[in-house]
Amino acid sequence: MSELLIEIKDLECNIDNQKILQGLNLKINKGEVHAIMGPNGSGKSTLSSVLAGNENYEVTNGSINFLGEEISEMSPEERSWKGMFLAFQYPVEIPGVSNINFLRTALNERNKYYGIDSIPAKDFLKMVAEKSELVGLNNKLKNRSVNEGFSGGEKKRNEIFQMAMLDPKLSILDETDSGLDIDALKIVANGVNKLKSSENATVVITHYQRLLDYIVPDFVHVLHEGKIIKSGDKSLALELEKKGYDWLKTDENI
Amino acid sequence: MIIKDLNHNSLLKKNSKLDLEALNLGSFPNRKEERWKYTPLRSLKKINFHNQLNFKIEHLSSLGIPKIEGLVIVLENGKFNSSLSNIIDLKEIELLFLNGAEIANNSQEPTQKDYFNNLNASFLTEKVILKIKPNININEPINLVNIISDDNCISNTQFNIDVFENSKLHIRQYFLGSSNSKDGFINHRNQVSLKSKSSLTIDKFQDLNHNFNFCNEFIDQEKESEFIMNTFSASGVILRNNVFCNVYGKNCHSELNGVFAPIEKQHFDNYTIINHFVADCKSFENYKGVIKESGVGVFNGKVIVHQNAQQIEAFQKNNNILLDEESKIYSKPELEIYADDVRCSHGSTTGRFDEEALFYLRSRGISMKKSLELMTLGFINEVIEKSNDSMYKEFLLKRLLKD
Numbered sequence: 001m002s003e004l005l006i007e008i009k010d011l012e013c014n015i016d017n018q019k020i021l022q023g024l025n026l027k028i029n030k031g032e033v034h035a036i037m038g039p040n041g042s043g044k045s046t047l048s049s050v051l052a053g054n055e056n057y058e059v060t061n062g063s064i065n066f067l068g069e070e071i072s073e074m075s076p077e078e079r080s081w082k083g084m085f086l087a088f089q090y091p092v093e094i095p096g097v098s099n100i101n102f103l104r105t106a107l108n109e110r111n112k113y114y115g116i117d118s119i120p121a122k123d124f125l126k127m128v129a130e131k132s133e134l135v136g137l138n139n140k141l142k143n144r145s146v147n148e149g150f151s152g153g154e155k156k157r158n159e160i161f162q163m164a165m166l167d168p169k170l171s172i173l174d175e176t177d178s179g180l181d182i183d184a185l186k187i188v189a190n191g192v193n194k195l196k197s198s199e200n201a202t203v204v205i206t207h208y209q210r211l212l213d214y215i216v217p218d219f220v221h222v223l224h225e226g227k228i229i230k231s232g233d234k235s236l237a238l239e240l241e242k243k244g245y246d247w248l249k250t251d252e253n254i
Numbered sequence: 255m256i257i258k259d260l261n262h263n264s265l266l267k268k269n270s271k272l273d274l275e276a277l278n279l280g281s282f283p284n285r286k287e288e289r290w291k292y293t294p295l296r297s298l299k300k301i302n303f304h305n306q307l308n309f310k311i312e313h314l315s316s317l318g319i320p321k322i323e324g325l326v327i328v329l330e331n332g333k334f335n336s337s338l339s340n341i342i343d344l345k346e347i348e349l350l351f352l353n354g355a356e357i358a359n360n361s362q363e364p365t366q367k368d369y370f371n372n373l374n375a376s377f378l379t380e381k382v383i384l385k386i387k388p389n390i391n392i393n394e395p396i397n398l399v400n401i402i403s404d405d406n407c408i409s410n411t412q413f414n415i416d417v418f419e420n421s422k423l424h425i426r427q428y429f430l431g432s433s434n435s436k437d438g439f440i441n442h443r444n445q446v447s448l449k450s451k452s453s454l455t456i457d458k459f460q461d462l463n464h465n466f467n468f469c470n471e472f473i474d475q476e477k478e479s480e481f482i483m484n485t486f487s488a489s490g491v492i493l494r495n496n497v498f499c500n501v502y503g504k505n506c507h508s509e510l511n512g513v514f515a516p517i518e519k520q521h522f523d524n525y526t527i528i529n530h531f532v533a534d535c536k537s538f539e540n541y542k543g544v545i546k547e548s549g550v551g552v553f554n555g556k557v558i559v560h561q562n563a564q565q566i567e568a569f570q571k572n573n574n575i576l577l578d579e580e581s582k583i584y585s586k587p588e589l590e591i592y593a594d595d596v597r598c599s600h601g602s603t604t605g606r607f608d609e610e611a612l613f614y615l616r617s618r619g620i621s622m623k624k625s626l627e628l629m630t631l632g633f634i635n636e637v638i639e640k641s642n643d644s645m646y647k648e649f650l651l652k653r654l655l656k657d
Contacts, residue, residue, distance in 0.1 A: 052617045056609070080619035092614040096632025105628060106618040113619075145632070162618060 002029040005201050006051075006170055011062035012226075013050050020046040022226035023062070028170070031198040035212055035237060036205045038223035039245045044205045045089060047223070048174040052086035053079045067169065080106075081113045083169030083200075087159040087176050094146040099158070100128065102146050103165050110166075131164035135191040152179035160191040171195070172203045177211040189214030209241040222248055271302035272377075272408060279372040292552040292584040293523045297491060298466055301437045303408035305377060307333035310403040310432070314338055317401065317430045318461065320649045325396040331438075332379040332409035338399075346392060346421075348385040357381055368496075370468050374410045374443045381412040388418040388449075395424040395457070402431045402438035402465045412443045417452040417479075426646070427458045431465035431490065438465040445472050448479035450503060455482040457641060461653055462490030470496045477503025484640050485512035487522045488653040497526040501535050508537040513634045515654045516549030523552035530563040533593075539570040542634050543585075543604075544654070546577035553602070556588040563593050570600035575607060575633055577626065627655050 004027065011024040020043045028034055038044050050057045051064065053076035064072045071079055094102070108118045119127075132142060135157040147155050156176055163171055173192065177185055192215055196202065204215055212220075212234060220236040221228045222245065230236065230248055240248075275282050282299065283290040309330050311317065325347070328338040334351055341349070357378050386392065402409055417423050429440055440462070448454055460467055467490050473481055487493050493516075499508050514522040528537045543551040553572040574583045587600040607629045615625035631651060638654075641647050 076616035077619050077621050092611045096635040110619045
């Protein structure tokens, strides 16, 4: 019997008084890969932001239980320390802060939370070398300002590099395939697959089935108007690719 | 001039008090004057100052600065403190200390009708003259330290710095207030003369705690000289930096950079004038304000390109971050151009940190406080990077970020 990682119950949430999620339920066990698909505006990105703790979204009802703890009131940093990770659809540029300094700070802040000593510079650099190889991140990019002047593909690789450094329990990849050419897509997917273990889980949010050829999901969910309206195995994604979403919407409305 | 009515360097008798407003030094500045529009001086005006010159500091390290090496000249409460100083004999530098009656004999008439300049000239207690001989390149920075450590003490001091032809000098200047003193005031003047092909960099650090510091800086540049001044303002009740850079020779480089970070109602004012009198020169200004907890920042910079000064390139920039609703910035970049073939631009921005960027950092497990710190660091880094000494940079960051 696999171990429960996160359980989302009846989740409702607003942004600017507009209801986005309207009673979402989802259970994810350790070792699983879930794909969340759905038409534009169905609430996919909102779900990822809410899980990561973006304070612009207000949770009005429901619960998010992550590793036995209710996290819907937790700060983003605390969720990260507990093992939550969001790979952003649009990674933010932070001028003047080097990638390396940023990551060292992130690791040390987590260590501080758990009462562990700061990571020695030598070990840190070794880890950086190891993990950046995973996604073939150019050496020069590590010393540049966070995401500044990075191409679309480099930004996405940088997200997976950060994921590798932080070694999260739950990784949410928000449209990581957008803006990637086929070669970059393979590299990024390959990186994600290497980070998979029986101790963690991955949520892949995507519009297209293409990414799921490389990151193979155990479950596929369809999100529509803030609710999961259908779940299935990977064949559901193929069906969606062929038929679109409209057949599901009408199905559901009957 | 009114100054003549007063005895030069008059030391006040014990227990007598100096009431700034009652002095006959010209009218005390008020906010009706354009130059003082953004900086009220009520808190300074109400203090009764004395200028008895006592020493209180035993070690420079108690003032929170890193160990400094090489030539160190320390003035404490307006007087040369030889035990805190490190006067090494450098053949290339001519060093002259003037105090007491010597100042009167060596005094210059104030060049400006400026109250604080007049105050400085009238009550001057220590004047240090540094002359760098021609064709000398001094690699190690020399250190000029000005300390206030006595409550209600006013310190009027001057450094005259002459860099002769083809020579190069780097100065680290510190203005420090001991943390247990309050309402002290360092009213300082730097008089800089740069001969042709000479170069001077001044890193100026201000950390006054509960004291005041005004600096009047007069810089005269001859042809092909280079002047760079980086001003780092960490703490003080009111800090005011008046920089008057007069470029008299062609092909000069003038550069003024700064980071000012007032908190808790501190008021930091940068007032600069660069005068381009002749053609073919370049000037750059880049000031960054990081303001929080009801702090107030002022940037008022003016570049004047005179009629015959063609082919001038002048760039002026002031960017500010306000970290909360209570903080304020007055930003006024100005260009006055009387020549017709120049490249000049100026700009000012004021904003808050990007919410999305903060969320990004926090989602990686960086606490709110540390995220703000990182973003602040990113914001001021461009100016901090002007220094190539990693120890000094680290020290600046620590004090400016109030870590």
